[in-house]
Amino acid sequence: MEIKVLKDILSANEQIAASNHQKLEEHGVFSVNLMASPGAGKTSLVLQTIRAVAGKTRVGVIEGDVSSSLDSELIAREDVPVIQINTGGECHLDASMVRNALENLPLADIDLLLVENVGNLICPAEFNIGEHLKVVISSVPEGDDKPFKYPTMFIIADAVVINKTDLLPHLQFDTARFTGAVQGINQKAPVFTLSCTTGDGLDSWTSWLLGRMETERAGGAA
């Protein structure tokens, strides 16, 4: 019974996700679903990416949180369009929530839509929202065992970001162990190591992101 209902929910979600995707395509908007544990640095990566691509592409943001508008207030200071979704207890964004947000964003003025999902390394992996790319952010203080413990998120990722490399001197974190674990379950996803605090490594990430966006626009081998 429980499984049947869950399947129905996922199937309904897939239909809305496909509709979201079509809408984004029609407006020429490239969209990225950013997923991570609480506090891994999703908002920091959104902020740094906005600053890095300023003048090259027009960014819009959807902020997903269980509660509060703290993150969207930070984003709004960057003078980009932003919508806050408060899930009110739900542990992930679903396609329906994102559909509502899309109706309230100026899609004609957006080339790159960054969607910050709810802080959760498990549940968001189950729900497509119509995005072009799924990106997982992990951070050095969380430890190098996360791909072993939360494999689904790393299996479905189009890219993996290791954030907070500035803390490497203060922690035991084996980057090779982490990267090897990712590659063991996902051969396609590049792994970026960076620090949103110092800016180290951000160039590789933004170059890759803009490259994927151009490929998509040029006709789209995803």
Add this chain to the structure above:
Amino acid sequence: MEIKVLKDILSANEQIAASNHQKLEEHGVFSVNLMASPGAGKTSLVLQTIRAVAGKTRVGVIEGDVSSSLDSELIAREDVPVIQINTGGECHLDASMVRNALENLPLADIDLLLVENVGNLICPAEFNIGEHLKVVISSVPEGDDKPFKYPTMFIIADAVVINKTDLLPHLQFDTARFTGAVQGINQKAPVFTLSCTTGDGLDSWTSWLLGRMETERAGGAA
């Protein structure tokens, strides 16, 4: 439809949780449900607590993870009884999983049962497992805004631990902001600041924990 089924699940869970609680009481086992984001330091706190109370009380452990037995392997080295629950995708422990684990633990040899929940700051808050105490662990690198963003977990907590205080010199984390946010939604929960790496602050935590255990044994004003 979805809500009705969820209510049924929660109601069934409550019944099993009550049965678990009764079983723990019958065996004189005091149980703690440890919840946190991935990488906040749940396993480290379990390890440090085992070492701190050694000779004073007999500890048993249930390790909950989506996948892998990495944590239970670490715990087993401490020579305490441990059971690993792999949820196989589920984002939380439920009472039924814990019931199965209890059947496989030597309860007569355990005074204090530490249950490490799945790394998730949202979903585990919805599921009682029959525990005596719910403890939330947050960590300095996650940021001082977590009680604002994930309020339910902090509302239901009997205690809050801020771990990784050794990283305070390297991060912007306002302990007063975090503690104030907790106290704004939860007047009963003490907030402990500690570092499982250096051991700083562990004494207050273990003293409080053993005190709660004694109170419960003495007749139990919870």
